[in-house]
Amino acid sequence: MNAIRTYFRDIFHAIKTLLTGMRVTGYYFSHARKEIITQQYPENRDTLKMFDRFRGIVTLEHDENNEHACTGCSACEIACPNGTIEIVSDRVEDPETGKKKKIIDKFIYHYSMCTLCNLCIISCPTDAIKMDPSFEYSTFDRKDLTMILNKPGSQIRKDVK
Amino acid sequence: MTEEVETKDAIKTQEYFVNMGPQHPSTHGVLRLMLELDGEIIKRVIPHIGYIHRSIEKMSEKDSYRQIVHLTDRMDYLSNHMNNEAVCLLVENALEVEVSDRVKVIRTIMSELTRLSSHQLWWGVMGMDLGALTTFLYAFRDREMINDIFEETCGARLTVNYNVPGGVMFDIHPNFQKRVKDFIKHFKTKLPEYDRLLSDNVIFRQRTEGVGILSKEDAISYGVTGPTGRASGFSNDTRKHKPYSAYDRVEFKEILMDKGDTFSRYKSRILEMWESISIIEQLIDNIPEGEIQSPAVKQVIKLPAGEYYQSVETARGELGVYVVSDGQKSPYRLKFRSPGFSNLFVLDHMVRGYKIADLVAMMSTIDLVIPDIDR
Ligand code: SF4
Ligand code: SF4
Numbered sequence: 001m002n003a004i005r006t007y008f009r010d011i012f013h014a015i016k017t018l019l020t021g022m023r024v025t026g027y028y029f030s031h032a033r034k035e036i037i038t039q040q041y042p043e044n045r046d047t048l049k050m051f052d053r054f055r056g057i058v059t060l061e062h063d064e065n066n067e068h069a070c071t072g073c074s075a076c077e078i079a080c081p082n083g084t085i086e087i088v089s090d091r092v093e094d095p096e097t098g099k100k101k102k103i104i105d106k107f108i109y110h111y112s113m114c115t116l117c118n119l120c121i122i123s124c125p126t127d128a129i130k131m132d133p134s135f136e137y138s139t140f141d142r143k144d145l146t147m148i149l150n151k152p153g154s155q156i157r158k159d160v161k
Numbered sequence: 162m163t164e165e166v167e168t169k170d171a172i173k174t175q176e177y178f179v180n181m182g183p184q185h186p187s188t189h190g191v192l193r194l195m196l197e198l199d200g201e202i203i204k205r206v207i208p209h210i211g212y213i214h215r216s217i218e219k220m221s222e223k224d225s226y227r228q229i230v231h232l233t234d235r236m237d238y239l240s241n242h243m244n245n246e247a248v249c250l251l252v253e254n255a256l257e258v259e260v261s262d263r264v265k266v267i268r269t270i271m272s273e274l275t276r277l278s279s280h281q282l283w284w285g286v287m288g289m290d291l292g293a294l295t296t297f298l299y300a301f302r303d304r305e306m307i308n309d310i311f312e313e314t315c316g317a318r319l320t321v322n323y324n325v326p327g328g329v330m331f332d333i334h335p336n337f338q339k340r341v342k343d344f345i346k347h348f349k350t351k352l353p354e355y356d357r358l359l360s361d362n363v364i365f366r367q368r369t370e371g372v373g374i375l376s377k378e379d380a381i382s383y384g385v386t387g388p389t390g391r392a393s394g395f396s397n398d399t400r401k402h403k404p405y406s407a408y409d410r411v412e413f414k415e416i417l418m419d420k421g422d423t424f425s426r427y428k429s430r431i432l433e434m435w436e437s438i439s440i441i442e443q444l445i446d447n448i449p450e451g452e453i454q455s456p457a458v459k460q461v462i463k464l465p466a467g468e469y470y471q472s473v474e475t476a477r478g479e480l481g482v483y484v485v486s487d488g489q490k491s492p493y494r495l496k497f498r499s500p501g502f503s504n505l506f507v508l509d510h511m512v513r514g515y516k517i518a519d520l521v522a523m524m525s526t527i528d529l530v531i532p533d534i535d536r
Contacts, residue, residue, distance in 0.1 A: 014363035021358045025295055037305050051309075053316035053331065081228035117231035117322045118330060123460070131316065 050133035076120035190531025237533035240475035251471035261451030279476035327458030387478025393421035426526035
């Protein structure tokens with residue numbers, strides 16, 4: 001007798017727990033519009049705004065006069081754990097003072113080797129490089145991921161020491 | 162009648178090997194398990210690792226201490242903050258630098274958020290391993306809020322690299338406190354749902370209760386830490402025993418269970434989530450002011466020659482970092498004691514005599530992250 005009672009009690013208990021679980025799913029089924037967190041990604045491209053600090057790619061900031069703040073000091077190159085950055089610099093004579101000065105020739109950035117760790121950004125003494133939140137950089141050719149960050153003809157800003 | 166019995170006896174069974182993995186959805190990564198089977202009964206499990214070895218320890222020998230931190234994100238990627246913190250704490254202790262209270266509290270909140278997000282993911286995947294797909298979606302819904310918090314303050318969702326030796330990389334975002342509070346409020350209503358959906362479910366209970374029992378003695382002798390060990394009654398919480406950061410100023414319980422079966426391991430993580438919530442609640446409203454990076458840590462870090470060890474409690478157990486320094490910019494040798502490695506090798510002991518489906522359930526409750534094991 002007892003065994004039969006236990007048997008049925010177990011069955012009822014089982015059905016009850018299953019219904020409790022199904023009530024949760026049922027709730028979300030009937031409130032399907034609530035708490036939607038998924039985004040329709042390629043469609044919402046125009047309105048999609050990443051967080052300011054989001055690390056997408058390293059950029060060298062240029063102002064409207066095509067000038068940047070990179071002195072070619074190579075601090076970022078040293079800070080980078082992956083050899084992602086290569087600074088090729090020249091020494092040129094400053095026409096005003098006559099002293100030799102270092103300027104960058106090429107700021108080579110291998111995006112394919114970058115782990116977006118932000119160490120280069122925090123090591124730059126002149127805040128010349130920044131993280132940009134853009135992220136759509138997939139390509140068919142790995143060569144496209146090696147970029148030269150200083151724009152052609154760009155110069156160092158005058159006030160940067 | 163007699164004939165049938167004879168034929169039954171005459172059937173000879175043969176033991177055979179089956180490879181589970183390296184690509185298998187319930188090994189949660191590239192882990193290969195060689196199963197020695199008799200029918201469906203498991204006789205032995207031989208884990209084969211090395212499919213995702215990146216030699217992080219060796220790479221660390223050429224990197225500076227600042228650079229090592231970002232590699233640790235890539236070990237146990239679900240405990241990224243704690244991994245970062247382990248290296249940073251080691252460097253700070255070796256240099257005898259005290260970080261400000263603000264940094265300590267931020268680090269603790271971040272670690273607990275990470276623990277929550279890791280346990281959420283584990284819960285979703287655990288349900289999925291046992292055939293309940295919905296849990297995965299619910300867990301990811303809640304986890305997304307934590308990822309947003311990380312993305313806003315740290316700049317990345319998974320490989321955050323937020324801790325630096327001597328502090329944290331940036332100050333917290335102005336929205337941080339509000340977002341964390343919103344999340345806590347939201348998650349407090351959702352966590353009971355987790356119980357209703359899975360913990361009380363009769364099918365789930367029958368597949369987990371009394372299965373895969375790990376005794377306290379075995380847990381200790383295999384060095385099983387984290388919720389997995391605590392479910393067997395092995396008190397091993399680094400946060401309690403060797404408090405670091407702000408864990409000495411918050412109140413929380415170390416969740417200890419005594420059964421040591423699959424369900425206890427499951428339940429201990431659910432209860433741990435409540436503890437994490439309470440830790441965050443205690444800290445979030447009073448983040449003290451202070452500098453976010455200690456000026457005592459120079460740009461080029463050289464540890465004095467010697468040996469150093471630091472352990473932290475990740476979502477999976479005790480992560481230890483052991484460094485031998487010869488006074489140079491990079492360590493002479495660096496070794497990680499990862500929790501997943503010890504926890505994986507208890508699987509063979511646990512699973513003998515059970516069926517393959519039980520193995521999946523046990524593996525879920527051990528909560529393996531393969532890059533943590535392989536490094
Ligand atoms: S970007 Fe900054 S750190 Fe790098 S070379 Fe230029 S000035 Fe130096
Ligand atoms: S983000 Fe890190 S990996 Fe990328 S260039 Fe900067 S330092 Fe190197």
